[in-house]
Amino acid sequence: MKKLFLNHFLLFFAGFAFAQEKPVTDFKHLQAEISIMPVKGEVSGDLTYTFDVLQPTDSVFVDAQKMEFQKVLLNGKEVPFKNDGKRLWITRQMERSEDNVLEITYSANPTQSMYFIENKPEGEEQEYQVWTQGQGKYTSNWLPSFDDVNEKVEFDLSFIYKKGKTLTANGVLQSSEAVNDSLTRWHFDMEQPMSSYLLAVAAGNYEVEERESDSGVPLKLFYPEGEEQYVEPTYRHTEMMMDFFEKEIGVKYPWQNYKQIPVQDFLYSGMENTGTTIFSDLFLVDSIGFHDRNYVMVNAHELAHQWFGDMVTAVSGEHHWLQEGFATYYALLAEREIFGEDYYYWKLFQSAEELKQMSDSGKGEALLNPKAGSLTFYQKGAWALHILKELVGREAFDAGVKNYLEKHAYQNVTTQDFLAEVEQASGMDLGNFRKNWLEQSAFQGSEALESLKRSEFIRNYLEIAALKQLPLESKKELLEKALDFPVNDYIGQEVVHQLALEEISEVLDLYKKSFATNNLYVRQAIALSLNEIPQELKSSYESLLTDDSYLTREAALFNLWMNFPEDRAVYLSKMQGQEGFSDKNLRTLWLALSIATPDFHTSQKEEYLKELRSYTAPYYRFQLRKNAFGYLFQLNAFSSENIRDLMEASGHHAYRFRDFAKNLLQQVYQTSDLLPEDRTLLEKELGINAEVEN
Structure with missing residues (x-):
């Protein structure tokens, strides 16, 4: 009897716990008008959220980082609210109901997620690029929204920004009109819901090349004004990728259009914002640069995410491989179409070597470990899919993927959601696959090697x-x-x-x-x-x-x-005269070597040094600045202005460049010949940094 009672209690408790996990609200739609003021580093707006209350509650919230609120109305009436610096809480007893309306007027000065990049020299009219990065940085820094990826909303946003600039965001541009002599309003419409981290806006001096896929998907390819020479090499194979993915995945592209925007000083290679990929302008290349630094892999990866990550989104970090592993694998399939079978197996071989080394050193990670690193989520995830397709056969694999996407379209998913569809399509039990490839921290090196040896090229x-x-x-x-x-x-x-x-x-x-x-x-x-x-x-x-x-x-x-x-x-x-990549790798090397060569262009050395020093300024892309800083350090040729530029760089939003600058500051202080005032300035800066670190 005691055992029976305990079983009933456990069943009741499990049911109660499950019920507690059910969402209290469902935010369905946002209509917003947002003003962006780059000189002030400010954003403000008027928002109207529509939401349902799924079960009785005494409060609802919207994530909002360090914002100020001028107005909060619920169903047309002022309500008590609390702003704790992270969330806007509306405290009011609410019963089950539909189509509630939450109106918010807010302002913020975001220090992350929205970035204001000044990219014109001093003395010229201020010019800015503005762009966003939601994943890992939280859209709630610039827009009251939802950090929880499971809260999917249809976003219809309007933006007010400087007249004469180009601005783009998620969805279809329905219209644009002048607000006054200096401002323009852009209206964008979306048709399907998505997670807030996939929201994006980018603005600056751009031109657009418009193309179309075979199935009629509008493609908008942005590029900096006057840089038409980069369009074809940078966006090479873009239409082919869209056509390939629709055929390979078996599901039509899930959004209204697809836009790609290169931006300065981006945090990563690219980001798969819904229908609106933002990527680093380091990938703007000419036909020569294409051979070494092309955009093809990033292009394919971010496009694949439009299905895997944007349309179906993992419920939590435990299932993150459903996004990165799939995007990596399908990008590799597209690259195989472009670069050939040897390329495909070479990339698998390279990643297998890295994964095996990590595994053999005792640092292997399970794919279902939410704290795993990029190598695991991306490359081990791609390997798991490669092995799974070999295990069940292409027909069953493709059917499983197609059913998985269609069944869970515009929803959140788990690993079991995917495996269930592949099991049904193949008639196979995938328990061992899950154990070996998803739950094991060790990389299955022997199985991977046998797969690789199917390639004659790899054997050779x-x-x-x-x-x-x-x-x-x-x-x-x-x-x-x-x-x-x-x-x-x-x-x-x-x-x-x-x-x-x-x-x-x-x-x-x-x-x-x-x-x-x-x-x-x-x-x-x-x-x-x-x-x-x-x-x-x-x-x-x-x-x-x-x-x-x-x-x-x-x-x-x-x-x-x-x-x-x-x-x-x-x-x-x-x-002489060669620039190289967009980071001027050839030009900066040439300048450094010319300065260091005693009998070469002696009358122009000051001019060359002036040019090299100029490239450390904050308005240049950080890759170019890094090159210039490095050569100036080797030449022991830092000016006072270069030192100030390096100090500014030590607070840069891109962490790799920031870390580079911090390390170089220490080296400059320890090894360079400095003016007394520069040494004093560095001592103060390094002392402040040391206090912060302590």
């Missing part, structure tokens, strides 16, 4: 890689054969990496054959690994200066300058 690569430990006389013939036309990109690079371990005099003939392959990446491997250039290879090495690769040219210029001092002026003259 592993045979060449296995030669690394052998003496040269035992493998020279095989290495030479591997360089026969047409040389494989990856196998050819492996050969060059092995040559770098040998006495140069013993492998001159193999280096000459490597140069003669005319393979861009084999030649790049030489540029990046052969630092001491023998006279016999000088002419061949000099030819790298004209390869269609800015990375190759950069490495070649530096190594030739180091190895042949007598020809420095020749190399610098040859490379």
Whole structure:
């Protein structure tokens, strides 16, 4: 009897606990008008939320970080509210009801999630880019919204911003009109609900190229004014990707249109905001830059997220792989269509090597661990899907994915939601798969290797890689054969990496054959690994200066300058005027080397130093600033203004650049010749930082 009573109690308690987890409210729609004032770093707006009360409650809330509220009305009446700096609480007894209306007038000065990037030199009219990043930074910093990804809302937003600028946001632009002589209002409409972290707005000096997919999806490709030369290389294969995903996934693109906007000083490579991907302008490339730093992978990844993450969103961090693993895997499938089968297996091989190393060192992570890192969520997630497709077969895998998306469209999902559909489509029990690939922290290296060996290319690569430990006389013939036309990109690079371990005099003939392959990446491997250039290879090495690769040219210029001092002026003259990537990798190196070469352009050295110093200013993209800071440090040529720029950079919103600046500040203080006032300024700055850290 006691046992029976206990069972009934546990059942009752479990039911009660489940009931407590049910949502109290359902926010369905937001109509908002938002004003953005970049000079003040301020945003303000009038919001109208429509929501249902699902069960009786004495309060409702909206997430709102460090905001001020001028008006709060519930169903047309003023109500008591509390602003605790993180949430706006409306305290009022409410019964089950539908279509309640919450009106809010607010203002905020966000320090994250919305960023105001000044990108014009001093003395010119102030120009700004404004852009947002919700994931990990919380949209509730600039818009009263919901940090909980399970609260999906249909957002119809209007924005007021400076006249003459381009502004875009989620949804379809319905109209735009002048507010007055200096401001414009843009109206955007959405048709489906989404999580708040996927909200986005971007504004600045942009032009737009409009395209369309085969199925009629409007594509809007943004680019900075006057930089048309970057459009084709940057957005290459975009239409093909949309067409491929609709066919491969079996579900139509789930939003009204698709827009892509490059922005300065973005926090990451890209972000899959609903229908509105924002990405780093570092990926704006010309046809040469495409070979080394193209946008294809990021483009495909963020587009795949429109289905996996935006349309179906994981309920919690435990299931985050349903977003990143899927986006990584489907992006890889698209890249296979573009770059070929060898590329696909090479990327899998590279990630398997990283995952196995992490696993073997005791740092492996389960895919269902909500605190796992990016390597796990992205690459192990992609591997799990690759293995699952091999396990159940393509037909069952594709059917499972399609059913999963259609059944849970515009909802939140769990791993079991996905596995259930694949089990039903395949008729297989996936318990072992879940245990080995989702719950195990160890990477299944043996199973991954067997899968990789299905590729003839991988088998051939592993045979060449296995030669690394052998003496040269035992493998020279095989290495030479591997360089026969047409040389494989990856196998050819492996050969060059092995040559770098040998006495140069013993492998001159193999280096000459490597140069003669005319393979861009084999030649790049030489540029990046052969630092001491023998006279016999000088002419061949000099030819790298004209390869269609800015990375190759950069490495070649530096190594030739180091190895042949007598020809420095020749190399610098040859490379004069070349910019390289958008971070001016070639230009900044050229300036540094020109300054450091005593008898080269002596009358222009001050001009070159002035230019190099100018690139540390806050209005330049941080990648360029980083290059300039690095070269100025090596030249011991920091000006007072450069030191102030570095201090400003130590508080930058992009954490990698911020950390770089903080570390360099310490090095500049310890090793550089400084004016007394600059040393005092640095001591004060570093002392303040030390107090904060303590």
